[in-house]
Each structure stands twice: as structure tokens, then as C-alpha cells.
Amino acid sequence: MTASPLESPPLLETENLVRVFGTGENRVAALQGLTFEIHQGESVAIIGKSGSGKSTLMHLLALLDQPTSGVVAMRGQVVSDLKPKQIAKVRNTTFGFVFQQFFLNAHETVLENATLPLKIAKVPKAERHRQGTEILEMLEMGDKLKAKAINLSGGQQQRVSIARALINSPEILFADEPTGNLDSETSAVVEDILFGLNEQGQTLIVVTHDEDLAAKCARQIRIQDGQIIEDSVVNA
Ligand SMILES: Nc1ncnc2c1ncn2[C@@H]1O[C@H](COP(=O)(O)OP(=O)(O)OP(=O)(O)O)[C@@H](O)[C@H]1O
Numbered sequence: 330m331t332a333s334p335l336e337s338p339p340l341l342e343t344e345n346l347v348r349v350f351g352t353g354e355n356r357v358a359a360l361q362g363l364t365f366e367i368h369q370g371e372s373v374a375i376i377g378k379s380g381s382g383k384s385t386l387m388h389l390l391a392l393l394d395q396p397t398s399g400v401v402a403m404r405g406q407v408v409s410d411l412k413p414k415q416i417a418k419v420r421n422t423t424f425g426f427v428f429q430q431f432f433l434n435a436h437e438t439v440l441e442n443a444t445l446p447l448k449i450a451k452v453p454k455a456e457r458h459r460q461g462t463e464i465l466e467m468l469e470m471g472d473k474l475k476a477k478a479i480n481l482s483g484g485q486q487q488r489v490s491i492a493r494a495l496i497n498s499p500e501i502l503f504a505d506e507p508t509g510n511l512d513s514e515t516s517a518v519v520e521d522i523l524f525g526l527n528e529q530g531q532t533l534i535v536v537t538h539d540e541d542l543a544a545k546c547a548r549q550i551r552i553q554d555g556q557i558i559e560d561s562v563v564n565a
Pocket of ligand 1 (some may be wrong): 351357359378382384385538
């Protein structure tokens with residue numbers, strides 16, 4: 330894709346993105362031609378009812394799946410032009426993920442859980458601990474470094490999963506129903522963390538069916554039956 334010489338290309342862009350599952354009578358056109366751009370520093374809610382195509386879109390944007398047709402590009406680089414190894418590298422260094430179900434290792438410590446991506450990247454232990462402690466302190470989990478994940482509250486577990494998502498300094502933080510398992514008070518704490526990060530420049534893409542959470546994002550992309558029915562900037 331091309332950008333004007335004066336502008337850097339968007340962080341992420343899609344052109345006529347289509348994803349079809351199955352064939353014959355089992356055929357489902359989950360995404361039916363989506364075109365949009367996401368720029369660095371935005372907070373974007375991808376919102377829609379169950380089955381509208383949100384997760385399918387997130388998987389394509391996060392390079393976890395490939396479109397049936399159409400294009401995903403990162404900073405102007407068409408993703409389908411990359412080799413699988415390059416895609417894996419981009420994914421591991423560019424994205425952080427926060428999910429509704431936390432996905433922590435219950436019997437490992439807070440520090441071990443938060444620094445798992447560094448372990449996978451073969452960062453030495455002392456450096457892992459230094460970086461993990463720094464990020465966990467930022468998220469007010471500094472007094473729980475050695476606690477087992479299983480002994481944490483839901484809000485604390487989500488903060489550990491946010492630490493793990495941030496540990497590689499990702500360009501884009503994807504949050505898929507990040508407060509779906511939390512009570513309203515704890516949700517507010519987690520939202521404050523996510524939007525605080527966005528205010529500091531972190532690009533944030535939130536996938537949700539929660540209108541209140543979506544309204545806290547500066548931009549809402551609303552999906553229905555695999556199509557964008559609204560793309561609006563509300564809080565700018
Ligand atoms: N692997 C798959 N195989 C077949 N159909 C699929 C697959 N993944 C998704 N679909 C279908 O594609 C459509 C969109 O699903 P998707 O999971 O993207 O929706 P969603 O908006 O994320 O829903 P939810 O909020 O319930 O997670 C649905 O009709 C779904 O059944």
C-alpha cells in the first residue's frame with residue numbers, strides 16, 4: 330500500500346478484508362469487505378453483537394489468521410508478502426494481548442507469569458526480573474511479585490496479564506473483553522490502567538460488546554454481520 334511522502338503509513342490498515350469459514354451450506358462469511366486504518370496512539374473499540382465478526386477481525390489484525398481475500402498491512406508492509414517466520418516475529422514483538430480469561434499459569438508466581446514472553450525470547454533471568462518488577466510496580470503489584478497467580482483476586486490477575494502483555498513494549502495492545510470477568514469496581518481499575526497507557530501513547534484496540542467500555546475509546550468501529558456499520562470518533 331502507498332502513503333503520501335509527507336505522511337508515515339498507518340500502523341495498521343486493511344483493504345476489502347474478507348474471511349469466509351466453511352463451504353457449501355456450512356459457509357459463513359464472517360467478514361465481508363472491511364477497509365479502515367488505525368494510527369499510532371489511537372484507542373479503538375471494535376464493537377458488535379455476538380457473532381458479528383469481532384474476534385475474526387482481531388485475529389486477522391493480530392496476524393493470528395489469514396484473510397480469504399483482501400489485505401492487512403502494517404506500516405505499509407503487506408502482511409501476506411511476509412514469510413511465516415517474519416510474521417511470527419512481527420506478532421511477538423508488535424502485539425500484546427489481554428483476554429477476558431487472563432490465561433495465567435495458576436501455580437507460577439506473579440513475576441514468572443508476567444515475564445513469560447521474555448523467557449520465551451531467552452532473555453536472561455536477572456534481566457527478566459528487573460523488567461518484570463518495574464512493570465508490576467507500575468501496575469501496583471510490586472508487593473505480590475512472589476504470590477502464586479491462583480491466590481490473586483480477579484482484578485489482580487488481570488493486572489498480571491496486562492503486565493505480561495506490556496513486557497515486550499508492544500506497539501499495539503489488543504484487549505478482548507478485558508473486563509468481562511470482573512465486577513464493576515475492579516473493571517474501573519483495569520479500564521483506568523488501559524486508558525492511562527493510551528494517554529501515554531500506547532495504541533489500544535479493545536474488542537467488546539460492552540457499550541460503556543467502547544464509549545471510553547476515542548473511536549468506535551461497529552460491526553454487524555461482518556460489515557462496518559459505523560466508524561466514528563466520539564471523544565476526540
Ligand atoms: N473457525 C470458525 N469456523 C466456522 N465459523 C466460524 C469460525 N470462527 C467464527 N466463525 C463464524 O463467524 C462468525 C463471526 O464469529 P466471531 O467469533 O468473529 O464473532 P464475535 O463477534 O467475535 O462473537 P462473540 O462476541 O460471541 O465472540 C460467526 O457466525 C461464527 O459462527
